[in-house]
Amino acid sequence: MAWNVFKFCTALRGLGSVMILMVLGVVGVSYYAVVLTNYGPTLFESGGVASFTAFAVVLFHGLLAMLLWSYFSVVLTDPGGVPPNWRPVIMDEEGGEAVPLVGSEFSSPILFMQHQSTLISDPGDPRIRFCKKCNQFKPPRSHHCSVCGRCVLKMDHHCVWVVNCVGALNYKFFLLFLLYTFLETTLVTLSLLPHFIAFFNDGEIPGTPGALATTFLTFVLNLAFALSVLGFLIMHISLVMGNTTTIEAYEKKATPKWRYDLGRRKNFEQQVFGIDKRYWLIPVYSEEDLRRIPELEGLEYPTNPDLDSRL
Structure with missing residues (x-):
């Protein structure tokens, strides 16, 4: 009997609160090492060193606030599910107009599957897709998540760190979480670098042995996170520029031209971040963008159109 790994995907749901506590634990240790142990006590000193310290502490708190805002936006935002009564839109060849898939014989997904060969001239048509696990139609670019047990709109992947799927409605928030995590961990690494060097050079480092151990651990953790998150950030930036998700990146290998590639600017604005530049760096959308850009839903x-005609 073949071993089905997807049967164990639901076990990942149990990691929910554990992963959130782990993220908050890393944030708490970093806060203790940077603010309470090393930089906080020197805030009221005079001179240029104190000015730099104040700037570092303010920047640390600003990036930390944006990191946590973006993180919990990803955790708490539904990535997007398929509406129960959703039906694909097909092209009426006689009238030349797009019409929803309706009719008594195709109102049931089961009947649709029985008549699928007579309805679809192109089996690869992305407008008409069916999920056998959910027993319902699913929109283009949506995929079934074995962990969540449902189809997710424009699913990128299921992330155990955010205890949620990353999809159409929270992908921007996930990218901002990666960005602010990289900036925050880089700042912490650079801030603690002099103490790390002094630790190995037998230099004088103020603080108790416990504080020194915390500083050392914080430096190593943040350096590791900064390097790993940088790789993910670069990868997702390239995906955004090509209007591709992580799952679609594998599908794209078999397709010479990606039909959803609208150009870098449109891919960035109309597909992920919105047109209003004031909202690019915060994990929310403007009401105007949500109203005029249906792709964000x-x-x-x-x-x-040029690629569609070639295909």
Whole structure:
């Protein structure tokens, strides 16, 4: 009997509170090492050193606030699910208009599967897709998550760190979480670097042995996170520029031209971050962007007409 690894995907749900506590634990240790142990006690000193210390502490708190805001936005925001009564839109060849898939014989997904060969001239048509696990139609670019047990709109991946799927409605928040995590961990690493060097050079380091151990641990943790998150950030920036998700990156290998690639600017603005530049660096969308860009809701995605004609 073949071993089905997906049967054990639901076990990842039990990591929920554990992973959140782990993230908060790393944040707490970093706060203790940077603010309470090393930089906080020197805030009221005079001179240029105190000015730099104040700047570092303020910047640390600002990045930390944005990191936590972005993180909990990813955790608490539903990535997008398929509406129960959603039906794909097909092209009426006689009228030349897009119409929803309706009718008595195709109102049931089971009947649709029985008549699928007569309805779809192109089996690879991304507009008409069906999930056998959910027993319902699913929009283009959506995928079934074995951990969440449902189809997720424009699913990128299921992230154990955020205890949630990353999809259409929280992908921007996830990218901002990566950005602010990289900036915060880099700042902490640079702030503690002199103490780390002094530790190995037998230099004089103020503080108790426990504080020194915490400083050493914080430096190593933040350096590791900064390097690993940088790799993820670069990867996702390239995905955004090509309007591709992590899952679609594998599908794209078999396709010479990606039909959803609208150009870097449109991919960035209309597919992920919105047109209003004031909201690019915060984990929210403007009401105007949500109203005029239906792609941000995860159900409609325009394709490149030049690529469609070639395909």
